[in-house]
Amino acid sequence: QSVLTQPPSVSAAPGQRVTISCSGSSSNIGNNYVSWYQHLPGTAPKLLIYDNDKRPSGIPDRFSGSKSGTSATLGITGLQTGDEGDYYCGTWQSTLSAGVFGGGTKLTVL
Amino acid sequence: EVELLESGGGLAQPGGSLRLSCAASGFPFDSSSMTWVRQAPGKGLEWVSSLTFNGGSTHYADSVKGRFTISRDNSKTTLYLQMNRLRADDTALYYCVKGGIYSSGLDYWGQGTLVTVSS
Numbered sequence: 400q401s402v403l404t405q406p407p408s409v410s411a412a413p414g415q416r417v418t419i420s421c422s423g424s425s426s427n428i429g430n431n432y433v434s435w436y437q438h439l440p441g442t443a444p445k446l447l448i449y450d451n452d453k454r455p456s457g458i459p460d461r462f463s464g465s466k467s468g469t470s471a472t473l474g475i476t477g478l479q480t481g482d483e484g485d486y487y488c489g490t491w492q493s494t495l496s497a498g499v500f501g502g503g504t505k506l507t508v509l
Numbered sequence: 510e511v512e513l514l515e516s517g518g519g520l521a522q523p524g525g526s527l528r529l530s531c532a533a534s535g536f537p538f539d540s541s542s543m544t545w546v547r548q549a550p551g552k553g554l555e556w557v558s559s560l561t562f563n564g565g566s567t568h569y570a571d572s573v574k575g576r577f578t579i580s581r582d583n584s585k586t587t588l589y590l591q592m593n594r595l596r597a598d599d600t601a602l603y604y605c606v607k608g609g610i611y612s613s614g615l616d617y618w619g620q621g622t623l624v625t626v627s628s
Contacts, residue, residue: 400580401553411526421601423556430545432611432612432614433617434610434614436554436615438554443604443618443620443621444604444615444618445618446608446614446615446616446617448614449613449614450612450614450618455614455616485553487554489554489556489610489614489615490610490611491610491611495571495573496568496607497556497568497569497570498544498556498559498568498570498610499556499610499613500546500553500554500555500556501553502553503553503554509534
């Protein structure tokens with residue numbers, strides 16, 4: 400069981416918007432940067448958001464990140480069937496001096 | 510183009526050892542933190558270990574501390590993970606990743622190497 404809590408699954412129709420939450424504590428999200436990763440079937444994970452709200456080059460602005468207190472949120476607009484996969488939040492756990500991931504959220508585009 | 514090529518995975522017996530390697534190219538390896546992440550069958554991502562650009566600082570997940578050792582050879586642009594006292598729950602796809610989860614994220618991932626621990 401991860402110290403970062405994500406909903407197991409979310410779903411929405413093509414073209415719609417979805418948000419994925421990641422809840423933690425002051426020992427992780429509250430005092431560290433959050434990053435988000437997309438893991439599509441059969442591929443390596445990909446960095447979507449780093450340092451809470453920054454997008455690497457090549458990541459479309461359909462993807463956004465935010466952080467407030469001990470929670471973070473990934474937003475995806477204009478959903479496409481190609482967005483179906485698993486999404487993970489990640490951060491540093493200060494009390495363990497170790498990285499941590501959320502349990503992952505499976506996105507289904509209906 | 511950034512390339513991370515893992516090798517060294519395979520079948521190991523419980524209590525045995527394996528050494529994973531990751532050959533890196535396409536970026537300044539000697540100024541980059543590096544990380545190992547694994548994914549057990551049917552499970553989510555698990556952060557395993559990371560080290561700084563010069564190997565001066567290393568960190569481990571509690572699940573592998575005392576059994577795994579991360580290291581690097583900047584002259585060979587290669588990252589390593591020495592895995593000892595392997596257990597069945599170490600069975601996973603192991604990814605070599607550029608970056609540190611504490612800052613700037615894990616920005617490039619290899620395709621992974623599969624480790625299976627079974628008698």
